[in-house]
Every structure is written in C-alpha cells, then in structure tokens.
Amino acid sequence: MDVLTQGLLGAALSQSIAKKEEVRLATGIGFIAGLIADADILISSASDPMLNIELHRHFSHSIFFIPIGALIAALLLWPVLKRFSSIEMPRFKRLYVFCLLGYSLSGFIDACTSYGTHLLWPLNDERITFHIISIIDPIFTGMLMFAVIKAWRNHRPRIAHIGLAFCGCFLLLGVFQLNRATDLAMELAQSRQHIVEKLTVKPSLGNLLVWRSTYISSDTIYVDAVRAGITESKVYPGSSVPLFIPERDARGIPEDSVLYGDILRFKKFSDGYIAMEPGRDDLLGDMRYSMTPIKISALWGITLDKNKLDEHAYYGFYRNTSPDDRKNFISMLLGN
Numbered sequence: 106m107d108v109l110t111q112g113l114l115g116a117a118l119s120q121s122i123a124k125k126e127e128v129r130l131a132t133g134i135g136f137i138a139g140l141i142a143d144a145d146i147l148i149s150s151a152s153d154p155m156l157n158i159e160l161h162r163h164f165s166h167s168i169f170f171i172p173i174g175a176l177i178a179a180l181l182l183w184p185v186l187k188r189f190s191s192i193e194m195p196r197f198k199r200l201y202v203f204c205l206l207g208y209s210l211s212g213f214i215d216a217c218t219s220y221g222t223h224l225l226w227p228l229n230d231e232r233i234t235f236h237i238i239s240i241i242d243p244i245f246t247g248m249l250m251f252a253v254i255k256a257w258r259n260h261r262p263r264i265a266h267i268g269l270a271f272c273g274c275f276l277l278l279g280v281f282q283l284n285r286a287t288d289l290a291m292e293l294a295q296s297r298q299h300i301v302e303k304l305t306v307k308p309s310l311g312n313l314l315v316w317r318s319t320y321i322s323s324d325t326i327y328v329d330a331v332r333a334g335i336t337e338s339k340v341y342p343g344s345s346v347p348l349f350i351p352e353r354d355a356r357g358i359p360e361d362s363v364l365y366g367d368i369l370r371f372k373k374f375s376d377g378y379i380a381m382e383p384g385r386d387d388l389l390g391d392m393r394y395s396m397t398p399i400k401i402s403a404l405w406g407i408t409l410d411k412n413k414l415d416e417h418a419y420y421g422f423y424r425n426t427s428p429d430d431r432k433n434f435i436s437m438l439l440g441n
Contacts, residue, residue, distance in 0.1 A: 106214055106215060106217075106218055106240055106241070106242070106245075107240065107241050107246070108140055108143055110245065110246045111139045111143060111211055111215075112136040112137070112139045112140045113136065113139070113246065113249040113250055113253050114210055114211075114214055114249060115135040115136055115139020115140070115208065116131075116133075116135040116136040116139065116207065117256070117269050118139075118206040118207060118210060118269070119131040119135025119136075119138070119206045120132055120135065120253065120256045120257070120262050120264075121206070121265045121269060122203075122262070123262050124262075125260045125261070125262070126260070127195070127199075128256060128257060128262060129257055131203050132253060132257045134178075134200065134203040134204060134207060135203055135206060135207030136207065136253075137178060137181075137207070138178040138179075138182075138206075138207025138208045139207045139208065139210075139211055141177060141178045141208060141211075142165045142174055142208060142212065143162075143165075144165065145161055145162070145165045145166075152416075152417060154419060154420035155367060155371065155374075155407070155417065155418065155420050157420075158420065162212075162215050162220065162232075163222075163226065164226050164227075165211075165212075166211060166212035166215055166222040166223060166224065167223055167225065167227070168213075168224060169225075169227070170212075170226075171205065171209050171212075172205065174208045175205040175207070175208045179197065179204040182200060183197060183200060212224050216234060217235045217237050217276060217279070218234065218235075218238055218239065218240045219234055219236050219307035219308065219393070219394075220234065220240055221233055222234075235283075236306060236308070237276055237282075237308075238275075238276060238279045238308060238313070239308045239309065239311050239312065239313075241310060242312070243311055244275065245272060248271050248272055248275065249272055251268065252268020252269070252271070253265065278313060279308070279313055282316070282333050283306060283308075283316075286306050286316035286318070289333065289338055289340055290304060290306050290316075290318035290329065290331055291304070292340075293318070293329055293331070293340050293342070294322065294327070297327075299320075299322040299323070299327070300322055300323070301320050301322055302320075302322055303320060303376075303377065303378075304319070304320040304321075305318075305319045305376070305378065305393055306319075306331075307319075307393070309397075309398040309437075310396075313333075315330055315331070315398055315434070315437045316330065316332075316333060316398065317329075317330055317393075317395070317398040318330065319378055319392055319393050321348055321377070324347065324350065325345050325348055326345060326346050326378060326392050326401075327344075327345045328343040328344060328345070328346075328399065328400070328401050329341060329342055329343040329399065330343060330399040330437060332437055332438075332440060334440055337440065339437075339440060341399050343399040343400070343401070344401050346380040346383060346392065346401045347380060348377075348379070348380055349372075349379045349380050349381060349389060351365070355409075358411060358414065359414065362414040362415060363415050363416060364409065364410070364413065364417075364418055365414075367407060367417055368409070368418070371407050371418070371420075375392075376393070378391060378393045379392065380392050380401075382402070382403055383401055387409050387410065388406050388407075389406050389407050390402075390403025390404075390423075391405055396424055396425070396426045396430065397430045397433065397434050398434065399433070399437075402423070403423060404423060404424065405420065405421065405422050405423065406420075407420050408421065
C-alpha cells in the first residue's frame with residue numbers, strides 16, 4: 106500500500122506489545138521500520154527503466170527477509186536514539202523486537218493489494234497478490250491513523266489492538282467483496298458466451314464497491330466494471346482490445362534484441378495482460394490498471410521504438426483523466 110499506511114501499520118504493531126511507558130517510543134520505531142521495506146523503490150538504472158518495477162516489492166517484501174529487514178532498521182535507529190539523551194534508550198534486543206513487528210507485515214499488506222509482492226522469494230519468484238484492497242484506501246488508512254494517534258496520546262497499547270482488529274475485519278470485507286465482484290464478472294463473461302482463459306478482478310481506487318474486471322478470451326482482453334453494492338449489484342460493460350502476443354505482433358523486432366527481451370519482461374510483470382494502447386502503435390500497456398475502472402487506457406506501459414532495438418524500452422506512467430472520467434467514476438460509486 107502507500108507508504109503512510111505501511112508506516113502506520115508498523116507503528117500499530119509495535120504499539121501492540123509495548124508497555125505503557127514505551128508506547129511513544131514504539132510508535133516511532135514501528136513507523137520507521139514499516140517504511141524500510143519500500144526503500145527498494147530507490148533501486149533504479151538510468152539505462153534500464155524496467156529494473157525499478159521488477160525489483161520494487163521484491164526481495165525486501167519476502168517473509169524470509171523480515172528478520173534481516175528488521176535488523177537493518179534496528180541498526181539504523183540505534184545510533185540515532187543514542188544521540189538524543191532525552192530519550193530513554195531501550196536495550197538493543199527490545200529495539201529489535203519493535204523493528205521486527207514494525208517490518209513484519211510490510212510484504213503481507215502489499216500482497217493484499219492488486220500490485221502484489223514476491224512474498225515467498227527465493228523459494229517462489231512469482232508475484233503474489235490477493236486483490237482485496239486498493240493500493241490507496243482512505244478508510245483503512247484512516248482507521249489505522251486514528252488508532253495509532255490515540256494510543257500514542259493516551260499511552261494505551263489496547264487502542265492499537267482495537268485498531269488492528271478493525272483493519273483485519275476490513276480486509277475480510279475485501280475478501281467477501283472480491284468474491285461477489287468475481288461472480289459478477291464471470292456472469293458477464295458467460296452472458297457473452299466467452300470462454301475465460303484468465304480473469305483478474307481488483308478494487309478500483311480507494312474503495313471496495315467498484316471493481317475492475319479484466320479477462321482474456323480468444324486472444325482478446327475485455328475490460329468492464331462491476332459494483333458490488335450492499336443491496337444492489339450493477340455491471341458496467343466496457344470494451345475490448347486485441348491481446349498482444351509477442352511471437353505474432355512484435356513484427357520487425359528480432360527475438361535476440363534488447364527490445365524484444367524487454368517485451369517478454371513486461372509480459373511477465375503484467376501477467377500476460379498486455380495490449381497496444383488504443384490510438385497508438387508504439388505504446389504497450391498493462392491493461393490490468395487504469396485511472397478509471399472501465400476504460401482501456403493503461404496506467405503504465407513501455408514504448409516500442411524499433412529504431413532503438415539494442416536499447417532498453419522506455420517505461421512510463423500515464424495518469425491523465427478527464428472531468429468526464431472522474432464524473433463517471435463517482436456515478437459508479439453512487440450506483441448510478
């Protein structure tokens with residue numbers, strides 16, 4: 106999830122085992138430890154833009170890296186805490202425990218989103234994703250923030266326990282909503298008499314009501330939106346785009362070129378949901394993501410420049426939305 110939520114989750118977990126006199130110190134330690142895993146965003150290469158997306162939420166989010174990540178956080182914090190004499194220093198072992206808890210769920214909470222993490226690396230190099238919460242969810246973050254601040258002000262770990270319990274219930278609600286949305290998406294595909302080869306259903310930005318459905322059938326990607334409402338569910342039929350198949354569609358790009366290799370890397374990263382951006386013949390997009398849940402307009406993609414076969418493809422973000430897009434999204438949220 107976003108870095109603020111990562112830090113708040115780490116703070117709440119550290120607060121949950123702190124003594125009353127340790128709560129404020131545990132809050133800061135847990136918050137910083139919760140951010141350490143996302144330091145992998147700093148790994149980049151000027152010559153290979155895709156290196157960043159491949160390594161973000163990679164080894165640092167693995168459950169097997171948790172003890173190492175916590176140790177890194179503790180080693181970074183130890184000299185800082187020693188420098189401020191006004192802070193009552195915990196023993197290094199106690200500091201490590203706070204860091205361990207703060208770091209422990211960074212990979213898991215990211216796996217709960219639609220972006221996913223390499224949660225079982227190095228045993229399994231697949232990106233694991235549960236699709237039960239948006240990367241940014243104000244309700245989830247708000248509950249955590251309220252609990253963390255309240256526990257910090259009142260020196261009461263019990264409040265952190267309650268906040269974490271509420272967040273756990275919210276994730277369970279996400280599981281319930283995902284199942285409902287998936288059923289709606291499958292019913293829509295079946296009504297079209299499509300044989301679904303692969304289906305991804307994920308929450309749209311900041312909510313658990315409207316979900317983006319993306320599925321592959323007969324070398325075509327279909328994008329729709331479904332609203333899993335409390336009393337009424339709705340389907341918003343979208344559109345489709347031809348699936349990009351490198352062996353067939355990468356004409357003029359030699360298979361031994363750097364550019365062709367990047368196409369295969371991007372296909373793996375995008376779980377196969379790749380297609381040319383409508384209206385462009387050089388932008389290969391990841392069709393699982395868009396700024397609006399119903400549009401065929403990729404949030405990110407790579408540029409296929411056939412004049413630069415031996416250079417890595419440019420990787421870019423495309424976050425533009427029109428007033429009509431925003432209006433339609435709000436209408437879907439309201440069930441209109």
